[in-house]
Amino acid sequence: MIDKRTLEKYPKLVKLVNWINENRKKSIVAFVLLLVYYFSLPRTLFEEPFSTVIESSEGDLLAAKIARDGQWRFPEQDSIPDKFKQCLIYFEDEYFPYHFGFNPVAMVKAIQQNRSAGKVVRGGSTITQQVIRLARKNKKRTYFEKGVEIILATRLEFRHSKERILELYAAHAPFGGNVVGLEMAAWRYFGVQPHQLSWAESATLAVLPNAPRLIYPGKNQQKLLQKRNALLKKLRDHGVIDAMTYELSLQEPLPQKPYLLPQIAPHLLEKVALQQEGQKIRTTVELSLQNRINQIVRQYHSQYSQNEVHNMAVLVIDVKNRNIISYVGNSPTDVLHDKDVDIITAPRSTGSVLKPLLYASMLDEGELLPNTLVADIPTQISGYSPQNFNLTFDGAVPAQRALSRSLNIPSVLMLQEHGVHKFYETLRQFKLKNINKHPDHYGLSLILGGAESNLWDLCKTYANLTATLNHHVKTFGHYREKEFAELNYQKDFKQDFGDEVKEKPILGAGAIYLTYNAMKEVNRPEADEAWRFYDSSLEIAWKTGTSFGNRDAWAIGTNSDYVVGIWVGNASGEGRPELTGIDSAAPILFDVFNLLPRKRWFKTPSYDLETAECCTLSGHLAQDNCPKTKQLIPKNGKKTKVCPYHQLIHLDASEQFRVNSSCENVEKMVSKSWFVLPPVMEWYYKNLHINYKTLPPFRNDCQGMQLSRMGFIYPKGNSKIYLTKNFEGKIQPVVLKVAHSNRDYKLFWYIDNEYKGTTQTFHEMPVVVPTGKHLITVVDEKGNEIKQFVEIVND
Secondary structure (H helix, E strand, C coil): CCCHHHHHHCHHHHHHHHHHHHHHHHHHHHHHHHHHHHHCCCCCCCCCCCCEEEECCCCCEEEEECCCCCCEECCCCCCCCHHHHHHHHHHHCCCCCCCCCCCHHHHHHHHHHHHHHCCCCCCCCCHHHHHHHHHCCCCCCCHHHHHHHHHHHHHHHHHCCHHHHHHHHHHHCECCCCEECHHHHHHHHHCCCHHHCCHHHHHHHHHHHHCHHHHCCCCCHHHHHHHHHHHHHHHHHCCCCCHHHHHHHHCCCCCCCCCCCCCCCHHHHHHHHHHHCCCEEEECCCHHHHHHHHHHHHHHHHHHHHHCCCEEEEEEEECCCCEEEEEECCCCCCHHHCCCCCHHHCCEECCCCCHHHHHHHHHHHCCCCCCCEEEECCCCECCECCCCCCCCCCEEEEHHHHHHCCCHHHHHHHHHHHCHHHHHHHHHHCCCCCCCCCHHHHHHHHHHCCCEECHHHHHHHHHHHHHHHHHHHHCCCCEECCCCCCCECECCCCCCCCCEECCCCCCCHHHHHHHHHHHHCCCCCHHHCCHHHCCCCCCCEEEEEECCCCCEEEEEEECCCEEEEEEEECCCCCCCCCCCHHHHHHHHHHHHHCCCCCCCCCCCCHHHEEEEEEECCCCCECCCCCCEEEEEEEHHHHHCCECCCEEEEEECCCCCCECCCCCCCHHHCEEEEEECCCHHHHHHHHHHCCCCCCCCCECCCCCCCCCCCEEEEECCCCEEEEECECCCCCECCEEEEEEECCCCCEEEEEECCEEEEEEECCCEEEECCCCEEEEEEEEECCCCEEEEEEEEEEC
């Protein structure tokens, strides 16, 4: 408090104190009004949902989905075309660049004209006021509401630039029907993007928000034409357009019927809408490639639907950045055949497409070499009997040839050796998310389509393997710790592949390279059989797959830059007899690759490979008795065993019989290295390899050396045999099979020491035996015998 003596001493201070006391209330009121004004405008003007829109990598519209409120309202643009901007300003608010939210002169003139006419003939609202009216849902026009609009318009001018206000208007103005915003209107009425609009088209759209009902075809067309032409004349009079542009613009017709929006990648649109609804996303999809692949899919759909195969999908990946450059989620079929199902992400039986991953894993672990012979014989494992697609047997086949021919039995035997659990963990590292049950659930059928995966994950896996190989070669022996990255469909997204490391991420580059070499030899579709004879031939590593019951046909291929994945079948799961990977999916694969730039074959990752001497015939590391050839093998390849099939034998001078010291002088013996397969493998192998020579018999005068050369084909040891019935309900006999190195030998069959018969040449014995355990004994005419316990079970 100031005392009385001080106040008397300083009269000016007295006046100041009195003024403050008098104006305190006014100051508070002014401050409160200022706060009310500042917060009067909502932070977000428009709460309406937007359409979901996807664009190509070049910025072209790929597809769009209507907003939740049933309106076609594209997300706001960050700029509007100059033509539309000029048309809008000259039609709606010629003084827009100069006023601060409202135009008093225009308002006074509008009031005078409306009073004179007795009705509303002119509006005095600025563009800024119209933005406020749109944000307030076009409330009933009253003088009070007009005052609110003016206040909020001035506040909007303080918040945003003139350019931003125009953008808000262009995004939310009505253009007739359920069309909202300039971008959607440009597509709907003229089939182009806003920046492609002509002066006449821009003028048409500029006048529409003022009277959106004029757009309906055949209705009020003359009024719309008059408004458009009047605006064009105004633009000419103000020098915005020249006389020739004006005359030409007058000749342009008005829109007659709505254009359909492009639906070039509808399934990718749905995928985006699940995660980024109401946004405009610039994707990595290349428009020209997407259009051409869509055309290929349409052609094959037209062909395959004749065989009642209605669905297919195509995915194309750019390896270097994992960008999706084409996404065709389904064929252009109908609702009855599940046209809206996105096959790319749908889990389907894998067929044989996992076989290269097993082959590469075994190479990488040092369990296999590229040409190691793998058994291809009748096989039964715990009641499971795999069959090759062509129901034949090779006896023994090089591992890489087994892969290129997609033989089932060698693959099952390889998986048995490698281990189901170990392979399952590798697949989990690849992040094949649909393979999520316990490995015992799949068993050995895992390699033949017993599991499900999807085109997205499989293409991602092969893209990551290709990138691993490319980077290792490029950096002379390095890897990246995050090489196994997710696929991407958003433009300008930067993948983080991590730091360079010496340790491989999952598989080494050498194993991947050798796997791709084997995959390059896969039998091609009939129309491309002569591919090897052309210098410009398409070199890709690829693999097909066909699921059980011909329900799924796969083809996945890669070169150094791209991965292409194809699936063909019925989304309903219905199989078709002629549906196979090689006949149905592979032709599409090669048609798509022919659209992509040709690339040279992968460079050799010399830092992860080494040269070794391998047996020419068995493919194992060579022993002393083997014919040798130099081959590239992975670093761990040195861990594999040496050739078990070559042995040194002693022959007589005629080289027709084997001998030993009991029947021949050592000096007269001829020593030779001989390639000897086990009996069952030999039985089938020699039928396909005319150069294969069976092991010569011992000469008759040689004692104690008649070794057994027999083996059971069926059944295998300690297995269960299930009895079956024919259509008449009668129990069918069990057919026992044995392989013998000498076709001419007679074999004598016994079950539980009871003689059952004799066979020669083809050693198959049908028998009917009761359920229970039985001992099978087979004796050849030289007294050699083999025995096997089996259990007969009544199915």
